[in-house]
Amino acid sequence: MTFGARGVSVSFDGTTALRDVSVDVPDAAVIAVVGGDGAGKSTLLRTLVRQVAPDSGTVDAPGKADLGYLPASSGSWAALTVAQNLDFAAGAYGLAGAALEQRRTELLAAADLTAASDRLASQLSGGMRRKLGFLMAIVHRPRLVVLDEPSTGVDPVSRIDLWRLISEEAASGTAVVMSTTYLDEAERAGHLVVLDAGEVLVQGSNDDVRASFAGAVTRSVTAGATPVRPEWSWRRGHARHEFWPDGEPPVGSDVVAPDLEDIVIALSLERRLAGVAR
Amino acid sequence: MKAMIVKEFRELIRDRRTVGLLVGLPLILLVVFGYAANFYVDHVSAAVVGPQAEQVAAQLPDLFEVQTVDTAATEQDARDMLRDDVVDVALVTGGDAAGGTSSTATALIDGSNLFAAQSILAAVNATGGAITPEVLYNPDLTTAWVMIPAIIGLILTFIGTIVTSIGLVREREAGTLEQLAVMPIKPGTVILGKIAPYFLLAAIDMVIVTALGMLLFDVPFNGNVLTFALGAAIFLFVVLGIGVFISTISQTAGQAIQTAFFVLMPQILLSGMIFPLEAMAAGVRWIGYLLPLTYFTKISQGVMLRGAGIDSLWLPFVVLTVMAVAIFTAATLRFRRDLAPERRERTAS
Known part of the structure; x- marks a missing residue:
């Protein structure tokens, strides 16, 4: 079974949030939706969980009983303990008694939260709270899990933990779609969807995205030097990278193999600067 | 300082409900509560029962808006009407319907309706003893x-x-x-x-x-x-x-x-x-x-x-x-x- 969106467009008060977006979310896969602020990531995810009604297009998603969702906010109730939060989520899906006990024990252990089960959600670190939110989203063994920036604001160690949990969930057959602003993290997903201003710039596996990238990226390290085409360049550490859409940089340029970050920035620039002299 | 004031004004203007409350509410409150603020009850609903009901009803001051005149009804009927909040006061008359005897009436007053009861009591006392007041449910009008x-x-x-x-x-x-x-x-x-x-x-x-x-x-x-x-x-x-x-x-x-x-x-x-x-x-x-x-x-x-x-x-x-x-x-x-x-x-x- 493949869930997803087909040709979905959404607008809010005349502003387009998504334009003709199609995304497939197959079972046992992790789909990472990446893009900058305002790219439409949350809108796409909220459309998948039916919190936003598309103006056109269709959404294929299971019913509420088979859907798990972690919103971009904390994802748990601050005044409840870890265990109480899990119990509430489980109860909402009809889980009770011994089955609930067992599931709670299993999830808390998997997320390394057993020792924190009596702590209030408000007293958890950012990473622990997101893990709790994730557990609440999967407590009922949904067929589709939608995670809105699960790792934003989470320290690197907790991010690794979260990724392990997400990967395990997908390995058990669940379709997972998540948004992220961390491109290194997105590379770990089986399938990428790069959004910019509500449109899909590119999507596919990590290799597909790299292979489909046309153009060249060059690198210059001259300190303080003004780039020849500032609108086509961006800073990467101490160096500046510059995109040449036609794939023909000036002779003698230091051409680099673009990583995902370069590709996303280059494609966004290409879309925004369409028509500007190259 | 100026920046702070400007920022507050800008925020306030966006919060229309607060502005509405600040500007509109005092006006509404003054007008509504001004017209509501009145302790004096100038009309009360009354029932007159008993043999001389018609005569007594005819002599009642303007305060009393007589709803019921029933010569056949008893004191118990009057008490029931008060309990059921049908009237504010029930006057129970004695003697016979032909009159002649010095008519005495008892005004049973609903003390749970405080201000109406106070108005009634004042009116009854002004009759110079022709009507005897009896306040029910709140005898001391507490x-x-x-x-x-x-x-x-x-x-x-x-x-x-x-x-x-x-x-x-x-x-x-x-x-x-x-x-x-x-x-x-x-x-x-x-x-x-x-x-x-x-x-x-x-x-x-x-x-x-x-x-x-x-x-x-x-x-x-x-x-x-x-x-x-x-x-x-x-x-x-x-x-x-x-x-x-x-x-x-x-x-x-x-x-x-x-x-x-x-x-x-x-x-x-x-x-x-x-x-x-x-x-x-x-x-x-x-x-x-x-x-x-x-x-x-x-x-x-x-x-x-x-x-x-x-x-x-x-x-x-x-x-x-x-x-x-x-x-x-x-x-x-x-x-x-x-x-x-x-x-x-x-x-x-």
């Missing part, structure tokens, strides 16, 4: 006896409306409302689940406040406890429902509390608790008849002071029930819009 049953309702209104008005807004602010929306929980279930703890707490509060009122102020409890409990439960549903409704139309806790106060203010002054409804200008009196506290006060005063039963209090019971159903339907419909935008979705499989 203000506390009349106020406590109403204050019970006011306290429940404050607790119920303000606390529940924040409930859903808090979920919205914390971002958990969307999580609830994705869970397989019906909007009505969310609302009922939200108010259940507050209903229980408010019910406990009500028992404590009522007991304390009786203990400290010697307020009698002459009626049926179950009738009172039923009325209080329906009233609680209304005030909690108002809170939930406010919650569904507010984006922030601040907005919710402002709106709750806007709803609460008139209950204090226009429900008949402080100023008698019958003394208010007709232009504002109708507002009083839209307020749930008006009807709870009728029930609480009726049951506690007059020992009235549900058969005579059916009207406030019906009105409160209709209000409860209406407010919960409105709140659920509004809330459903938040929880279930997929209804507008064109296609979903």
